[in-house]
Amino acid sequence: MEKRYAFVARALTEAIADGRHPVGSVLPTEFELAEQFAVSRSTVRAAMQELQASGLVSRKRNAGTRVEAAAPARGSDGFTQALNTIEAVQQFGTETERHVQRVADVVADSELATQLGCRPGRRWLCISSVRMVPGDATRTPICWTDVYIDGAFADEVRAKMGGHHEIFGTLVEKISGRRFVEIRQDISAVGVSREMAEPLKTAAGAHALSIRRQYLFASSELAEVSLSVHPADRFRYSTRLLRQS
Amino acid sequence: MEKRYAFVARALTEAIADGRHPVGSVLPTEFELAEQFAVSRSTVRAAMQELQASGLVSRKRNAGTRVEAAAPARGSDGFTQALNTIEAVQQFGTETERHVQRVADVVADSELATQLGCRPGRRWLCISSVRMVPGDATRTPICWTDVYIDGAFADEVRAKMGGHHEIFGTLVEKISGRRFVEIRQDISAVGVSREMAEPLKTAAGAHALSIRRQYLFASSELAEVSLSVHPADRFRYSTRLLRQS
DNA sequence: CAATTTAATATGTACGAACATAATAGGGGA
DNA sequence: TCCCCTATTATGTTCGTACATATTAAATTG
Structure with missing residues (x-):
């Protein structure tokens, strides 16, 4: 089974690629995402760490999580x-x-x-x-x-x-x-x-x-x-x- | 105050640099390290993730955490x-x-x-x-x-x-x-x-x-x-x- | 004794809670 | 109106627990 944090990371990456979360916008809070995906906040954070590591988003205390770059094309591992x-x-x-x-x-x-x-x-x-x-x-x-x-x-x-x-x-x-x-x-x-x-x-x-x-x-x-x-x-x-x- | 996981990561990095954990050796288990540093296993894992990200160690299920490379000289952020x-x-x-x-x-x-x-x-x-x-x-x-x-x-x-x-x-x-x-x-x-x-x-x-x-x-x-x-x-x-x- | 099965082990994943901290928004005072 | 203080808020850090899973080591069996 796909790991949950990987699923969340992939879902968010695709949402960014599709333009549902355009560059410059702010993602929902970690709590909201946790509720939407029906996972714990820890899991959302693990996913966020991936996105941040790949340079897709930046996070700041109470400044929300901003989309920083367009997601790369799918299919590239x-x-x-x-x-x-x-x-x-x-x-x-x-x-x-x-x-x-x-x-x-x-x-x-x-x-x-x-x-x-x-x-x-x-x-x-x-x-x-x-x-x-x-x-x-x-x-x-x-x-x-x-x-x-x-x-x-x-x-x-x-x-x-x-x-x-x-x-x-x-x-x-x-x-x-x-x-x-x-x-x-x-x-x-x-x-x-x-x-x-x-x-x-x-x-x-x-x-x-x-x-x-x-x-x-x-x-x-x-x-x-x-x-x-x-x-x-x-x-x-x-x-x-x-x-x- | 220095964050605990950062402290653990730094301590381990220095231990590797000093040769206390030579390349090829296996580190103590996460539980043991948690006890030694008086932190939770989560904190040790956070530190480990850093070391792994920088290529210093590799981890495998039940294979322990191996030291893969010599730590870089100190002072380089x-x-x-x-x-x-x-x-x-x-x-x-x-x-x-x-x-x-x-x-x-x-x-x-x-x-x-x-x-x-x-x-x-x-x-x-x-x-x-x-x-x-x-x-x-x-x-x-x-x-x-x-x-x-x-x-x-x-x-x-x-x-x-x-x-x-x-x-x-x-x-x-x-x-x-x-x-x-x-x-x-x-x-x-x-x-x-x-x-x-x-x-x-x-x-x-x-x-x-x-x-x-x-x-x-x-x-x-x-x-x-x-x-x-x-x-x-x-x-x-x-x-x-x-x-x- | 060799091959297979089983148990022990260390890391991997996930949860939920609590408090810390920085940024923001709002309210009160001059 | 402007400035400062305070309350709120979202992320940051840390804890403890529980179970999953892959690997190793031990035990069992033919």
Whole structure:
């Protein structure tokens, strides 16, 4: 059974998303909500803590509980949200458009193996795309992104990708049956190669941000989201996000 | 008076930091802690929630409460930690060394004003530094960082900086009396200028990551940490972190 | 002795009560 | 009318209890 405080939190989140509690408005008091949902005030408070933690509402003594932000779209669970946060922080926001340039199977040579932290010869599915600012009429690209996915899942990923190219979210949510996901990410400054020049609408040799993402699926036992930074190479840093789903 | 759950959380955090509860060990049960601290189990749980939220411990039904990570050094409050997290994610980790290259008062021309989102003519204190991987004998720089601080606080900051060049943390913690801090941050790919070439140990024109930070102090009324992404320019993104202290 | 079942255990969820505290609203006095 | 004080109010903190549930450890059984 769904936990009561979770139910209350979800109900309120949906009410905010639906506009029943517009941004800036004040929610009913905790006692009123407790009565409406037929739960104790403690339970309402537990729900409120969630909403507050996610930044949806702010609370002040006797100032009521104000709705501070619009609720996020439904269907995105905690992990996706965490990833989206990481994404928002590290990359270019969730609103940036992506255009897939290339989907290819690659075998790691020694250089790539070093960069990805794997043994040479390992197979990867590499999805290269270009990001641009949405709504920009000139459609100027802002970034080149390489996504590396564990080669063992290449076929599955290809199938799930289908026509639409929503790499992000699609992967995490549609590849079921896998109990574990690991993501590594690098950001670096690079010179624009001849291959990149045309899609990036710039000249070869220009300066560009490069983002490399790695998706791994395993069955290791790790309990929590962790995040660490390993500045290994010059002009390069990486993060890792682990989570047992 | 310090709230009891805060006291318990602090006591446990310090106990973990001191090694009384080493990483990997299991804490006493909630009932035992309640007895030791002479509080109710609810209070202990409230404290535990804090520790869990900060990633210090993990809890499992009847598996006890495990210590998962070393406690951070004392003296860093929530805001500093949040900043350090952001820092860890966006930049090169808290362990990277910094070497200050230049501290200068600058007046924003039209270009800088656009980049910083201010009116031309506004005064800023600009602190430029180079980051390098700690422990690297070759001391290879990995990044050039420009920190812009509201010119109104230039003198104060200069005074507080003193000899040691811990820009980060020093600022946030030592500039008291200000109830509000706003930070903006940009990461971009740039070509190495002639000025940067020598400290970065590379040739002018090479590709480098550039990080620009902006510190503002105001008295606006905003209650919570928020974070948004504004991909304004090509090869550029920014984040904002707001917090009332 | 191995496999299964059962009991003990620590955390998870939920309730209700009481008092504290800060913000607001209202009333009284100058 | 304006200011100050007071009463009200909604959230903040803390307590104690009860039961649920997942995990571990012990006991039972084949």
